[in-house]
Amino acid sequence: MGAAGSKLEKALGDQFPEGERYFGLENFGNTCYCNSVLQALYFCVPFREQLLEYYANNKNVGDAEENLLTCLADLFSQISSQKKKTGVIAPKRFVQRVKKQNELFRSYMHQDAHEFLNFLLNELVDILEKENNAAKSSPETSSPEKVPNGPRAAVANGTPKEPLVTWVHKNFQGILTNETRCLRCETVTARDETFLDLSLDIEQNSSITSCLKNFSSTETLNAEDKFFCDKCCSLQEAQKRMKIKKPPYILVIHLKRFKYIEQLGRYKKLSYRVVFPLELKLSNTMEDADSEYSLFAVVVHVGSGPNHGHYVSLVKSHNHWLFFDDENVEMIDESAVQTFFGSAQEYSSNTDHGYILFYESQGSKS
Amino acid sequence: MNNNSSSSSNNRMSSSLGNVQSPGPALKTYFKTPEGRYKLHYEKTHPAGLLHYAHGRAVSQVTLAHLKDKAAPIAPPPSNTSASSGVRLAAARLLGGGNGSRALSFVGGNGSSKALSGNSRIGSMGSSSLSSSSVPSNYDGKGSYLIFNVGDTVFISDFNSQDKDPIKSIHFSNSNPVCHAFSSESKDGHDLLIGLNSGDVYSVSLRQQLQDLGKKLVGAQHYNKDGLINNSRCTSIAWVPEGDGTFVVAHADGNIYVYEKNKDGTGDSSFPVIKDQTQFSVAHARSSKSNPIARWHICQGPINSISFSIDGTYLATVGRDGFLRVFDFSKEQLMCGGKSYYGALLCCAWSPDGKYILTGGEDDLVQVWSMEDRKIVAWGEGHNSWVSGVAFDPYWSSPTSDSSEETIVYRFGSVGQDTQLLLWDLEMDEIVVPLRRCPPGGSPTSSGAQGNSWDNISPVGTLQPAPSMRDVPKISPVVAHRVHTEPLSGLVFTAESVLTVCREGHVKIWTRPSHGESHASSSEAVLNMNAKDSKISLTASKVGSSNNKQ
Numbered sequence: 001m002g003a004a005g006s007k008l009e010k011a012l013g014d015q016f017p018e019g020e021r022y023f024g025l026e027n028f029g030n031t032c033y034c035n036s037v038l039q040a041l042y043f044c045v046p047f048r049e050q051l052l053e054y055y056a057n058n059k060n061v062g063d064a065e066e067n068l069l070t071c072l073a074d075l076f077s078q079i080s081s082q083k084k085k086t087g088v089i090a091p092k093r094f095v096q097r098v099k100k101q102n103e104l105f106r107s108y109m110h111q112d113a114h115e116f117l118n119f120l121l122n123e124l125v126d127i128l129e130k131e132n133n134a135a136k137s138s139p140e141t142s143s144p145e146k147v148p149n150g151p152r153a154a155v156a157n158g159t160p161k162e163p164l165v166t167w168v169h170k171n172f173q174g175i176l177t178n179e180t181r182c183l184r185c186e187t188v189t190a191r192d193e194t195f196l197d198l199s200l201d202i203e204q205n206s207s208i209t210s211c212l213k214n215f216s217s218t219e220t221l222n223a224e225d226k227f228f229c230d231k232c233c234s235l236q237e238a239q240k241r242m243k244i245k246k247p248p249y250i251l252v253i254h255l256k257r258f259k260y261i262e263q264l265g266r267y268k269k270l271s272y273r274v275v276f277p278l279e280l281k282l283s284n285t286m287e288d289a290d291s292e293y294s295l296f297a298v299v300v301h302v303g304s305g306p307n308h309g310h311y312v313s314l315v316k317s318h319n320h321w322l323f324f325d326d327e328n329v330e331m332i333d334e335s336a337v338q339t340f341f342g343s344a345q346e347y348s349s350n351t352d353h354g355y356i357l358f359y360e361s362q363g364s365k366s
Numbered sequence: 367m368n369n370n371s372s373s374s375s376n377n378r379m380s381s382s383l384g385n386v387q388s389p390g391p392a393l394k395t396y397f398k399t400p401e402g403r404y405k406l407h408y409e410k411t412h413p414a415g416l417l418h419y420a421h422g423r424a425v426s427q428v429t430l431a432h433l434k435d436k437a438a439p440i441a442p443p444p445s446n447t448s449a450s451s452g453v454r455l456a457a458a459r460l461l462g463g464g465n466g467s468r469a470l471s472f473v474g475g476n477g478s479s480k481a482l483s484g485n486s487r488i489g490s491m492g493s494s495s496l497s498s499s500s501v502p503s504n505y506d507g508k509g510s511y512l513i514f515n516v517g518d519t520v521f522i523s524d525f526n527s528q529d530k531d532p533i534k535s536i537h538f539s540n541s542n543p544v545c546h547a548f549s550s551e552s553k554d555g556h557d558l559l560i561g562l563n564s565g566d567v568y569s570v571s572l573r574q575q576l577q578d579l580g581k582k583l584v585g586a587q588h589y590n591k592d593g594l595i596n597n598s599r600c601t602s603i604a605w606v607p608e609g610d611g612t613f614v615v616a617h618a619d620g621n622i623y624v625y626e627k628n629k630d631g632t633g634d635s636s637f638p639v640i641k642d643q644t645q646f647s648v649a650h651a652r653s654s655k656s657n658p659i660a661r662w663h664i665c666q667g668p669i670n671s672i673s674f675s676i677d678g679t680y681l682a683t684v685g686r687d688g689f690l691r692v693f694d695f696s697k698e699q700l701m702c703g704g705k706s707y708y709g710a711l712l713c714c715a716w717s718p719d720g721k722y723i724l725t726g727g728e729d730d731l732v733q734v735w736s737m738e739d740r741k742i743v744a745w746g747e748g749h750n751s752w753v754s755g756v757a758f759d760p761y762w763s764s765p766t767s768d769s770s771e772e773t774i775v776y777r778f779g780s781v782g783q784d785t786q787l788l789l790w791d792l793e794m795d796e797i798v799v800p801l802r803r804c805p806p807g808g809s810p811t812s813s814g815a816q817g818n819s820w821d822n823i824s825p826v827g828t829l830q831p832a833p834s835m836r837d838v839p840k841i842s843p844v845v846a847h848r849v850h851t852e853p854l855s856g857l858v859f860t861a862e863s864v865l866t867v868c869r870e871g872h873v874k875i876w877t878r879p880s881h882g883e884s885h886a887s888s889s890e891a892v893l894n895m896n897a898k899d900s901k902i903s904l905t906a907s908k909v910g911s912s913n914n915k916q
Contacts, residue, residue: 203750205784205853209730210750273853275752275783277709277728279688283835290834292708335618335668344785344852344869 008086011331016085017318023079024327026090032326033113034095034105036311037120039324040297040358042076043315044250050167051076068120069127071097088327113299113311114197114254114356121172121196128166172196174248180221182229183237189230192245197252197356204272205344208253208280208357216242244285251282251293251359258306267306269353273342276357278334293359300340301355312352314340397847399789402879404847407863408528410873412516412535424542424563425855426871429513430525431548431558431572436506505576513558513572515543516871520560522576523873537581540564540592547613548572549605556587556627559613561600565593567615569627589615589625589657595635596621602671606695607678615658616669616683623658631657646691648698662698664691671713675720680737682723684711689829690725690735702740704830707731712752713856717776718760722792724778726753732780734792734841740824742833744792748843751784755856759864761878764791779864783853787866787876788843849874 008022025035042048055073071094079089099106102119165173178191200211218241221227227238253276261268280293296316303309312325314337321337323330340354395406510525520543521532541564549557556569560583567589578584590596598619606612611627620643633653640647640663647663667686674681674695681695688710691703709728716723722743723735732746732753762777776792824830852868859865864876 205751207728207730207751207783210784273783275728277752279708279728281708281729290832292832 006086008329008331012320015320017320020085020317021079021082022086022317022322022329023082024088024324024329026088026092027326028090028092028095029108030110031091031095032311033111033116034098035091035326036299036313036324037113037117037356038075038091038094039313039315040299040356041117041120042079043297043317044171044358044360046360047168047171047250048076048080050171052080054167066093066097067127068094068097068101068123072120072124086329110308112258113301114199117252117299117356118197121168124168125166128168129164132164132166169194171250172248172252174198174244174251175246177243177245178240179243180227180238180240182227182232183239185229185231185236187229187231195248197254199254199256202255202257202270202272202274206272206274208274208276209283211255211274212282216244244282247282247285247291247361249361251280251361253357253359255353255355255357257301257353257355269301269304269306271304271343271346271348271351271353273344274354275338275341276354278337280359291361291363294362295337295357296360297358298337298340298354299356299358300352302352304351309351311355393848393851397787397845397876399845399879404864404876404878407875407877409530409875410512410514410523410532411530412514412519412521412871413531424515424517424544425869426514426516426867427545428856428858428865428867428873429546429548430858430860430865431511431513432550433505433507433509433511433573434550435508436573505573511572511576512865512873513546513548514867514871514873515546518542520546521871522572534576535581536575536583538562538583541566545600545603547603547605552605552611555611559603559605559615561603561615563599565590565595565597565600565617567600567603567625569613587628589631590623595637595658596623599668601669604672604674607674607676609678614672614681616664616672618668620663620665620667620669620685622662622664622669622672622683624660624662625658629657629659631655633657637661646700660698662693665689670710673714673716673723675716676718677720680716680720682714682716684714684725684727686710688727688832690714690723690733691829692723692735692737700827700829702737702824702826702828702830704735704742705832706733707745707832707835709752712754713756715757715778717758717778722758722776724756724758724780726756726780726782728752730782732756732778732788732790740826741830742838743794744841745838746780746788746790746841746843748788748790748846749780749782749784749786751782751853753780753782754854755781757857757859759789759859761859761861779857779859781849781854781857781866785848785850785853785868786846787849787854787857787864788846790841790843792841849876 009016025038027035051073055070055077058070059073075089075091075094082089098116098120101123104119105111105116173194173196176193176195178193180189180191181187182189198212198215200208200215202211203214218239220237220239222237226235227240228234229236229238255274257270257272258267259270260266276295276298278295280295281290282293283290294316298314300312300314301309302312310325312323314332315322315324321332321334323332323336339350340352342353343350396403398404512521512523512525514521514523518538518541520536520538522534522536523529523532527533541562543560544563545561547559556571558570558572558575560568560570562568568583568586569589570583570586574585575583596617596619598617598621600615601618602616604614606614612624613627614622614624616622633651633655635651635653635656635658637649637651643663643666645663646665649661649663651657651659664683665685665687669683669685672681672683679695680701681693683691683693688706688708689703690706690711692701693699694701706725706727707729711725711727711733713727714723714725721737723737725733725735726749727733730747730749730751730753732749733742734744734746735741736743757779759777759779764775764777774794776794778790778792780788780790782788849866850868850872852870852872854866855869856867857865862877864878865873866876867873
């Protein structure tokens with residue numbers, strides 16, 4: 001592994017970014033779903049910096065009990081403080097903690113990287129909220145025991161209480177507006193929902209732009225699926241559409257490549273070719289802000305089926321693209337990113353498909 | 367339900383797992399437009415057995431080449447120029463299509479009087495070596511040929527024959543051919559250019575390739591040998607129209623090189639180091655014996671496509687950075703240009719009158735750039751993926767409007783990675799007017815400098831930032847048709863047809879509607895292409911346009 005590290009160092013030469021560390025992560029038996037997501041998050045620079053800042057501010061506060069947040073912060077600071085520029089690290093404590101926390105990830109079976117990312121971010125949010133509530137030792141009427149249910153439920157219920165906006169929210173959270181227009185009385189009902197990532201249905205030979213357009217396209221609710229209009233006090237036909245009210249600073253797009261096929265009674269991987277540009281704008285937003293996003297990480301699923309396979313990640317750091325495959329780190333050309341789009345034919349030797357995309361807003365406000 | 371392995375001995379032999387879930391929608395062999403029905407006439411492809419993974423990242427491009435009757439070896443008749451001018455213009459228009467990388471014609475003798483003693487020359491070029499009598503089909507006469515690259519091979523097909531297979535294949539052992547261009551005006555000299563992944567460039571005589579029985583390039587002049595001058599991938603190649611044998615090659619590192627055909631690069635071909643990668647700069651060769659004669663540094667990152675205006679005055683480039691740039695070629699000056707909505711631009715093409723440039727790219731939009739206004743005047747929405755080829759249809763005339771009307775209607779086509787061919791009508795009056803009275807209630811002063819500059823013509827030599835969504839009028843396609851099962855890479859208009867080519871190197875020829883045949887015919891057979899992709903693509907084409915199934 002030392003040799004591999006020096007190879008990367010050689011490839012980068014004097015272009016090796018000052019203070020940056022490129023470390024592979026050891027695999028403890030099917031933990032590539034974890035490693036690939038960790039690399040994407042590590043190279044999400046605002047997230048990493050805020051996590052390290054949090055770690056620096058909190059590590060001296062007594063011997064706070066270990067949780068997923070401290071384990072992640074530990075791991076990131078361990079990587080960033082390495083003397084060597086490249087190498088391999090074993091994220092042992094972090095993985096143990098994940099398995100302890102969630103029995104889903106306890107087995108040695110192949111896991112879903114998106115599920116893991118979702119679990120991790122929500123867990124971090126919960127921990128931060130708990131700490132915030134604990135710090136606010138003022139006797140609140142609302143019992144802090146309720147917090148683990150999360151503020152997302154609170155927002156959805158329209159509770160007037162201001163939800164806590166943590167630095168995790170500031171990075172990843174966006175707001176969707178679900179607009180439903182009753183076709184009888186024309187009343188528009190708008191409901192806001194927060195999200196940490198967007199899960200998109202995909203089509204063969206399409207683009208992310210097109211998938212986003214479909215996500216926001218108008219859908220008619222009729223027949224079995226009518227809408228209860230509060231004004232008409234009855235079920236009515238309606239038109240529904242999703243708009244992005246507040247775009248997130250870090251836009252995480254999950255491609256729904258694992259689809260339940262009823263005829264087969266099981267999940268199937270869709271190997272569709274879905275092209276993703278290195279720059280993206282959201283045009284389905286409420287205010288036409290037209291702010292540009294830049295792709296900085298891709299979690300790739302390797303394999304033909306949903307229950308087995310491998311995860312790797314592509315990461316852009318200081319204008320270089322890097323390929324992380326557990327312990328191995330390599331430099332790749334930007335044009336190699338397009339080999340992970342998927343295939344136009346159903347059966348293809350290419351089984352490496354972009355699965356989770358990470359875009360960072362280029363508008364420098366968060 | 368998933369017992370398809372053992373109990374499938376019944377009637378449905380072909381119902382493999384994939385087919386059960388995704389009965390591929392058959393590709394239709396025709397599509398309707400207001401002026402009538404376009405029909406799939408025939409197809410061209412490469413021999414089966416080429417492994418798909420071997421294609422790698424080399425995307426097939428197609429060039430249409432018209433060989434003329436072989437000119438008399440001595441002085442061509444003086445009337446030749448005028449007699450052929452119609453053909454020349456037509457050919458120029460044809461070849462100017464596609465990804466913008468098509469060859470454009472050029473006039474004039476090449477340096478046939480120059481010494482041809484170069485050591486980089488493979489084989490010989492003299493007319494004596496053509497020995498046409500010994501070859502059964504001697505390819506001495508005129509003909510039209512399709513040139514397309516697949517993997518490590520360039521294939522040549524006879525365009526006038528419906529035979530699916532190519533008549534000639536040329537293998538490259540060193541690197542994959544990735545772009546090519548043809549000029550029908552090149553007299554008895556080299557008329558075909560081929561650029562490789564390694565950066566190497568060849569010029570050859572197409573006729574000589576056809577007459578040779580081997581599988582190697584013959585009589586080639588080799589430029590940038592082994593990528594000595596520039597080892598980054600060739601991305602696009604073009605003859606300079608009326609350029610007297612001058613051609614340009616675009617590379618993946620943002621540089622363009624200008625070459626003179628038949629000139630041996632014996633002199634010092636090194637160029638100074640580029641001081642500022644972000645700035646446009648032109649460097650001329652230090653030695654007069656050098657070939658290339660000049661290097662243009664255009665941008666950071668790959669140039670994806672280049673296209674000359676028909677008369678050769680302007681050169682348009684598009685690239686990874688999302689900018690269209692238009693240069694005055696002889697003055698070596700940046701004239702104008704602008705940014706895509708987002709993402710890289712992949713293709714560009716000029717209107718026959720030089721007033722408009724089409725571009726397509728990773729924002730799924732077809733852009734119409736006006737040379738007069740020096741800005742984007744329309745966005746075509748309709749593709750469900752990246753736009754990989756654009757071209758004006760120089761043969762089309764509106765069936766509804768008579769020519770006395772003042773409004774000019776342009777017809778153009780685009781192809782995308784969504785496997786669709788889209789045809790568009792561009793009526794400039796309809797588009798420009800709403801733009802001028804555009805500021806809707808919601809474009810106050812807050813849009814700032816960009817908003818103000820939008821209505822004014824930007825000064826020469828400046829690049830426009832990406833426009834915002836509301837600033838650009840949108841147009842919808844006349845027709846959207848799924849023509850292949852694979853992502854497309856280019857299209858070419860001819861007098862009788864539209865050609866589409868997919869990335870894997872299959873070419874389809876769609877004949878234009880002919881008079882009296884525009885009504886429905888019985889040949890509405892649906893071509894079952896064993897499409898492996900699912901019903902999804904059917905919905906994809908539905909999204910593309912409401913007009914596609916009338």
